[in-house]
Amino acid sequence: MKRFKLINNIFGWFTFAIAAVTYLLTMEPTASFWDCPEFIASAFKFEVGHPPGAPLSALFGHFFSLFAKDNSHVAIMVNSFTALCSAFTILFLFWTITHLARKVIIKSEADFTKANIIGVIGAGLVGALAYTFSDTFWFSAVEAEVYGFSALFTAVVFWLILKWEDVADEPGSDRWLVVLAYLMGLSIGVHLLNLLAIPVVVMVYYLKKYTPSFKGVLLALLGGGVILGAILYGLIPGFVEVAGWFELFFVNQLGFAFNTGLFVYIILVFSSLIWAIYESYVDKNRLRMYVSFILAVSITGIPFLGARLLVGLIIIIGLSVFFYYRRSKISARWLNTIVMMVVMVLIGYSSYTIIMIRSSANPTMDQNNPDNLFSLRYYLNREQYPDSPLLFGSTYNAPVKFVADGNGYAPVQKEKGHSFYSLKTKKSAGDKDEYIVVGHKGDNEYEMDEHFDMFFPRMYDSNPRSIEAYKYWGKITGLPVSYEYCGQQKTDMKPTFIENMRFFFNYQINFMYWRYFMWNFSGRQNDMQGNGEVEHGNWITGISFIDNLLVGNQEKMPSQLKENKGRNTYFMLPLLLGVIGIFFLLYGGKSGIEKFWLIMLLFLLTGIAIVVYLNQSPYQPRERDYAYAGSFYAFSIWIGMGVLGIIRLINKYLTKLPRTVTAAIVVVFCLGVPALMAQQNWDDHDRSNRYTCRDFGQNYLSSCKTNAIIFTMGDNDTFPLWYNQEVEGFRTDVRVCNLSYLQADWYIGQMKREAYSSKPLPISWDPKDYEPGKNEMVEVDSLMPSLDVKTAYNFILSSDPQTKIQGQSFIPTNHLFLPVDAQQVIKSGTLPASRASEIIPQINFDLRRGVSRSDLMIIELLKENNWKRPVYFAISIGGEYLGLKDHFELTGLTYQIVPVGAKGAGVGVNTDELYNNMMTKFKFGNIADPKVYLDETTLNMCHSHRAMFVYLIGDLIKKGDVVRAKKALDYCNKVIPGSTVRHDFGSLHLAEFYYMLNEPAKGNAIMDDVANDCVENLDWYLSFDKSKLGGLSDQINQNLGILYQILRTCDQAKQKNILNKYLPRYTEYTKRLQI
Template identity: 40%
Template sequence: GFIGALAYTFSDSFWFSAVEGEVYAMSSFFTALVFWAILKWENVADEEHSVRWIIFIAFMVGLSIGVHLLNLLAIPAITYIYYYKKYKPNWKGFLLTGVISIALLALIMYGIIPEIVNLFGKTELFFVNSLGLPFNTGTIFFAVVLISVIISGLLYTIKGNKYRNFFLLSLIVFFIILVGSRKGFLGVLISLAIGGSCIYVVLKLKKARPVINAVILSLAFILIGYSSFLMLVIRANANTPINENAPGDAISLLSYLNREQYGTWPLFYGQFYNAPVIDYKDQSPIYQKDEESGKYVIADSRKGTVPVYDKRFMTLFPRMWSNQKQSHINAYKNWGKIKGVPITITNNSGKTETLIRPTFGENLRFFFNYQLGHMYFRYFMWNFVGRQNDIEGHGGIEDGNWISGIKFIDEARLGNQEDYPEYRQQNPAFNRFYFLPLILGLIGLIYHIKKHPHDSFVVALLFFMTGIAIVIYLNQTPFQPRERDYSYSGSFYAFSIWIGLGVLALSDWLRKYIKPVAAAVLAILIAFPVPYIMGKEGWDDHNRSHKTAARDFAFAYLDSTQPQSILFTFGDNDTFPLWYAQEVENHRSDVRVVNYMLASGDWYIHQMARKVYDSEPLPFTLKPEQYDKGNNDVVLVVDLNKSGQPILLRDIMRFIADERNKRDFGEGQLLSFIPSKTIRIPVDTAAVKASGIIPDEMKNKVLPYLNFTIRKNYIFKNDLMLLDILATNDWKRPIYFTSPSGIGGAISLDEYCHLEGMVYKFLPVKASDYIKGLGGISADTCYDILVNRIKQWGNLNDPRVTVDRESFRNTAIPRQNYMRVAQSMVNKGKYEEAVKALDLSLQYFPTSKIFPDKYMLSYVDLYYAAKAPEKANTMALELANIFSQDLNFYLSLEPKFSSQYEQEMSESAYLMQRISQVAAQNGQDSTAKVIEGMIKLKLSQ
């Protein structure tokens, strides 16, 4: 057990989960806890009060729902342990237990978790909308019914017929609510069947009362654990600063629990990625509390929101289903090697065209090659064989693969390893275990099957359910945003059990030759190198000591802004650290952080309209209800402006705010719209200059107005919110963006965005040093922030600190910003300042830890331009060496591998040639000759 526990401790995926602020470490804890608890029950199963362990498991399962649903996948293994302990195994019982275990899993996942909240919501809706009672009446009533069912059931099973009628009445009321909440004949029929079965059991099976008691207690404790979700409702009603989706009542909580923002995907039957849509179906409407009317009103009818696909393009077990991105489709064709079957269809314009429908075999090929091979077994091998690096891999031989350290095996899969670039081998996640953990685990598996086949099946089932079953359920698309190995840590936990049993197998074998105690000690000594090598190899890439990158980067973003500013962010990575800095460390709580993606939700815009921390409410022209769900989700742009002059943006917002201006555009409902494609934001130049928003260097460049053209025929709610803020703010509060390219779906703002430190300030000044998508730069202000004010970048230059992949990626932004500052200083002839900015960048983000790439060629250009040839030469040779290593690796590959990298080979040679030319153009002939010599040497080889 000691060796197995250490192996899991040092397994790549679990270790990663343990040191990250995520839910998967706690999920692993619950999986281990419930599995341990059923083994404790197994030891005392014949004792009088052994059922307490089953009830404990039920409570832990309920609690774990609030962490992650992965823990539920231990239920089938737990069910089989119960079966093997209580019954004599046979095929009939074995299969029936399997059915029961899946039914229990489905009951919790698709019954208890969504349906309890759904019943609360439906009862609340009926009591308020149909009976005219106050809000929360239905919620309280159903809570009373649910508690009555549990209490009366326990009293009936303990004290007998005295409480039978109470129990029956509670059950009948519960099932009336259940039947009333169903839609469709089948749903009603299933609900009636369940209700009838429960009532029959109560009336007829009196001897089953102890079992019924245990079932009711277990359900009660699952619900007690599940009730931890009430924390969300309490927080939502307290209006906390961070209140995602605002699940303040049963109706909104159900949407939150169903993760509706993530969409749905087919599982057992569904469409291929190129299936034509032939119709649309309706979904259930979304209701929202309306305080004014005292009822729940339909916020979104969701009519015609579910596509119906051509049945010829539907399949069982659909794996290649997503048409969300072209990259998904390309990957399906690549991994599935699709040739397909031609099918003629009639498209929306009435013309016929031929589409290639993948075959079921190609569908399975994608499943085995990508979903199983690439997205599961590759991760499995990372944990028990070795890992190439922490760079995301997409099927190539350079990045993200498993690697063993055994040369002939690795070279057969990944090409020549002797010439694998040295800088890539220095990646902290370059870990080699030489198959030792895998071999010991396989020994343990075989030993387990021979000694205890029933127990080995239970562990195998746990291994399958927390691994391959998740792969099947998630049905992942290609090009996931990050590696997903942490999802399968439960599966690796199960395999670690076999690693532990491998030691027992060695001990049993050694007992044939030496004494038992000596055999046990020797077996541990033989096996100890397995966790040792895992810990030794994995220590550097999992060590988070002294690293404060997330916090320091958040501080850098916030400290780049002026007081009471509005800072628009775009994704999770540039939002969550800022929330942490404000919420936990109370740093720059005057800045209002606005996540542009979340602003498509009404709940988020409503939160922006109130004071948070020390930040005043955001200015809006539209009323709060005009941002409610179903209102202005999409706003049409109808160009009625015939004047030839742009319309003031504030007048457009007033136009939209006036409900009388809505029109019916043929959809049968009145819609808001923007009546002009060209808009203008006016500027009170004197007031703006006096406000302190404009940097001194730009005060003579302030424009009297900014003109924009709306690029699309419609905008979304978050675009509308941005326009509202731009119009209503009227330059009173500074507005910043973490990235101008990610924001502004309606209009292009980047021409008026100026880099200041880590953020881009929106100003009534045309950008100088303009780069499309990145705007311009306030050179002096930016220099002051990056060079003089920001001094802490997560200790990434500390030799003790590991630069993980996420931190590596994030350093690209400040590096780019330091380069832009240096370029601006060069343009101004301030060479000393330019060199200082570049030097600081390399001091904070040294190339010895954060390896340079082609985008750092600008460092060479800038050092030369800033009259620092020695530093330019050093950087030129360092970059040339990196590209030389890449070129050498590509040239050393066999044709079956090198054919994939023809473009990369050409690029590496070109980059070296370019560096040589830049050196020569700046009079550094010796540097140029060295690089030319490197190129000739590599090409001659």
């Protein structure tokens, strides 16, 4: 046994070393796209990231950032933290597998033979290394996200409960459970995914302490679910909720200062907990023990599920009745342990105090401004995000319910939920502290017609794009439903429950879970995000005849798909090994069956249960495989068990072969599976030497003049900019303003504060004018032909009742205009004096039926700014930009608003500024290096940069500046070469420019690349069965269109080589398709 422990520890640390070296070598040296730049900024300066936050992750990330030699190395240190967390996850996975394997095949000291030890250690190596090199986990391990740290908590918790199993009957074994509770509490400050391990912990406890039975297993599962719900829906929101009741009472009712109720509550909580611990420890008075226990549990908020007072009171009464009738059978030791575990969870959960403390200091990044209990509750509950129905709700086409009132029909408002409170703005220093109600959960939400309600609704999103996807995945025909709508009888088709479940299985289970599962254990087609297309993001095997059936003829597959670094094939070997491991446990006697169900429970809770809970709608912004990493962790345990299954199978049929030799040979051969995974996955998980996120973020900022304001919208045009400013101190004079946040009162307040060398945004509105619930959406009524912005805004902010409709502000015209001060435009340098004649007298805004607060703020800013500071929109923002598009001039990755242009003029180009920015300021993150991995997100950004070059070169040629045009064209192909960023339709313009500049060879090279891709694509598409061609019509038409454009351009440019090469192919395709 001692020898085994030594070997087990040595090989455990060996797997850790392999994982750590792998992750440290392949991690990104700076920020990655999506949430990572925000997490790094949050860790570096203890700032407040997006809800619900990850304060513990920020704490550890900050600690690692202290070892950075300068600010440019902060990101790599925070990334290193994630890499090491992930490596430690592999360490505990190894020890978990060897523990479970030992329990199955080693029953006594005599079973510690060389063969068994080799088998157990080999199982740990194969399973742990398979997960090390798995697609999903490796992706999360090399960037500054929370999933690596969260996975470590899950791994440690599972390992600890198994270690407890070994000492469960020894004195003091309860301390392991207390440590588990502490880890659970800590994990809340990272990610809630770890809490899904609770039912597994309960099941291990049950199997160890009781004789298993069907009824007992069901009760254990129920108990695990109750504990999970008590923490997730009870303690986490309940603690803040009850604290809020105390705070309201002490501040609003008794007149004390802010936070008095909070401090009183904390004192009462820990006093009651200490009392409960004392009473259950001394066990001298049962009544006091029970009262102290119920008080301790109640005051922490656990009974108040979903912050509901009535539910809490019912649970407390029920608990009291239970204690009364079971008083003689309740163990003081158990009560003591439970209270101690609650204390540990609260201590771990207390990491969220960092959020309130830092928010109170008004950092530059302070999302939701959770500086008091009520904004913290809003932050923790993620109430800014829309809810999705879980067990009961409406289908996607449910109409709003209307009822008759005195003026006709009015929509039925949803029942208001809990109140939202805010600090009352003081009018004088003598005013007392007070909280005021500024809204309710469910405000501006309406009831849907109950005829369209459904149990377990999976298709609820009314977005037209989602509806089309529902019809595709659910194969919807529907059933007619009659209902009353504004006094009229109407009939619509409602999806049936069978269609609802078809969508659930086809899309949510198969496409959004099983596809990800198979990526990790069978193979992945490519790294392009899939939405059901045959060529994007599917799972494959590497076995031709299977893949031909799944995703088309593999021999005719286009080279751009064959050469995609994200194409990985494992020939289903990890899957097969895992299946063998499942059967090994199922036929491994009582111990094996128990271990199988433990792993299965973890597998389902971190997989299918998450699918059900998330209830994802189609067309997600990105792939969501990271959410199911825990499920793949569980399957990796089965992979390890597969080694033992093969050893047992060989020993059964090859009895003459020495068992030690058998075990060694099997382990060596099975290690080939993770080796294959490493070989296949390395190129598309190696992010070393890639600086695209940082550099592209800097390019946005470099596109702006000094002291500029830039409007952004999404993660990838906001977070990289924040990272550059907050961490690397780059262009802190530019104020980044995210339009999706500008709707919120807290964000407007932050924009009115100075940030580094950036002055406050020129917004004149008083906080009372944009407090929650006020002017969030202003209706437009065409009572007047037009109004200037200043007059209209005075009308909106007026307190005169005549300027309101049912107490709400409105705009009495759908046409606003903003007068332009031409002298100020020239004085500020917005336009040079040479362009004075182009300046228009006013900028017009054509309004729709309603104007959001965000749009009101944009117009307000333009009004107050009066051209003093340059204002930009990021090119990545979609839409019509409030009709400002006609006044845009391209300067890089931004459009500057300038008072020139007429309606319908479109976007202009500031040629000199664009040239200077792209040729001298822009960085390209090593994208020209063929060794640097460029994923789809990065490539999209690369294509955006190439498109800016097209605008620049086209404008230079138009103006006759041939020298600079040629220089820019060659530079474009140098920094964004076709060898790493494949040429596409947008590159045809580059070829045309080469023809115009009398360099046909370079133009032909681009045309040939794009045309060849079209031909390969069309050949592949047309190899599909006729039954599938209909689903490929868009792709076929797109490629035919591009090929036609190439031929047309080459014909006009008299490039016969390209024309003669591809015209016969084009003619062939049109004949085959009968076009």
